[in-house]
Amino acid sequence: MSKPYLLHMITAAKNLSPFDVNMAYDAGWSACTPYTQVTLEEIAGLTQDAIFSRGPKGVARTGIFLGGRDVHLALEMLAAARAAMVPPFEVSVFADPSGAFTTAAAMVAGAEGCLRGSHGSGLAASRCLIFGGTGPVGSAAAILAARAGADAVIVSHLGLVRAEETARLCNQRYGVRLSGADGSSDAHIRDLMAGADLIFNAAAAGVQVLSADQLGAGRRLKVACDVNAVPPAGIAGVGVMDNGVPVPGSTSGALGLGALAIGNIKYKVQQGLLRQMHEAGSPQYLGLDEAFEAARRHVD
Ligand SMILES: NC(=O)c1ccc[n+]([C@@H]2O[C@H](COP(=O)([O-])OP(=O)(O)OC[C@H]3O[C@@H](n4cnc5c(N)ncnc54)[C@H](OP(=O)(O)O)[C@@H]3O)[C@@H](O)[C@H]2O)c1
Structure with a gap:
């Protein structure tokens, strides 16, 4: 009898994400076992418990998925495993906390694709605002945008101190050069928009971070991406299905990328990486960079 495909799904949180469990079964894993409220210190023990019981054929059919809400902890867990x-x-290990790596990868790769199509350029030297950049998806997007050469700015609706704290933490850990900005008032947002080439909205679901008027202040804006699928639109005028179409109300002819268009890329990336874990024929270690490489392949 052939051995089943066993995925050990680990999270520091109280629950696994049902989204991730569904995705794992759909990607061919035969059984997905949850381990909740796991600490970093427990990862080595759990990993070694998982690898020694199944022999060489069995390890090729065994994997570890790392979830949770904390992107930094998930990357530390990946390294520890x-x-x-x-x-x-x-065995293969894949970290995608809160779907943040695959979602951010899809959003940034999608924006790159729009920019290439409309302006023949990538993210390099673009000033890029990340609303909700203090959260998991936003932080991951900011890191990717900075690595792709953008001048990436984390914007917090709670002010400069919080934005700069997140930027500093990411800079220290990942060797990028993010800055922080105050998004706590209409005047601050309009000032920021005046210098923006690209905007990413990764703020909490169901929150509008940019009104039509504020969007209009983006006089050199080229692309506006919104991952929020819950009404109202996170960026006024960007529809959930928009896939590189002009945003009504943009004074610069910016193109919009909406949550379901981004979600479509994200779905393919997460499915692909979950399959790669057991189809590649060798142990895979998959995190933010690998998600971005995969997303770029889907956008090309
Ligand atoms: N389309 C997809 O495939 C997909 C997949 C996964 C997630 N998502 C979406 O991605 C987004 C980000 O997810 P997440 O888990 O990273 O979000 P989150 O942690 O819930 O929130 C991210 C940030 O939103 C900001 N925020 C909270 N309340 C706000 C308000 N009233 N006004 C403005 N900003 C506010 C906060 O930053 P500050 O307080 O510092 O401003 C927070 O750090 C969500 O909309 C989620 O639904 C989409």
Whole structure:
């Protein structure tokens, strides 16, 4: 009898995400076992418990998925799991906390695609505002945008201190150069919009961060991306299905990328990486960078 595909799904949170469980079964895993409220210190022990019981054929059908809400902790867990492997007892590990890596990857790769199509350029030297950049999806998007050469700015609706704290943390950990900005008032937002080439909205679901008037202040804006699928639109005028179409009300002819268009790329990326874990034929370590590479392939 052939061995089943076993995915150990680990989170520091109280619950796994049902979204991730559905995705894992649909990607061919035969059984998905939850481990909740797990600490970083427990990762090495859990990893070694998972790798030694199934023999060489079994490890190829065993994987570890890392969820939770904390992008930094998930990357630390990924590194800890990798360090705990004892080749040839080695299994694939994929971190996608709160779907943040695959969602951010899809949004940033989608924006790159729009820019390339409309202006023949990538993100390099673009000034890029990330609303909701203190959250999991926004932080991941800011890191990717900065790595792709953008002048990436984390905007917080609670003010400069919070935005700068997140920027500093990401800069220290990932060697990027993010800055923070105050998005707590209409005047601040209009000032920021005046210098923006690109905007990403990754703020909490159901919140509008930019009104039509504020969007209109973006006189050199090229692309507006919104991952919020819950009404009202996170960026006024960007429809959930929009896939590189002009945003009504933009004074610069900016193109919009909506939540379901981004979600479509995200879905393919997450499915693909979950399959890659057991189809690649060798242990895979998949995090933010790998999600971005996959998203770029889907956008090309
Ligand atoms: N389309 C897709 O495929 C997909 C997949 C996953 C997630 N999502 C969406 O991605 C977005 C981000 O997810 P997340 O888990 O990172 O979000 P989150 O942690 O719930 O919120 C992100 C940030 O939103 C800001 N925020 C909260 N309340 C706000 C308000 N009233 N006004 C303005 N900003 C506010 C906060 O930053 P500050 O307080 O610092 O401003 C917070 O850090 C959500 O809309 C989620 O639904 C989409």
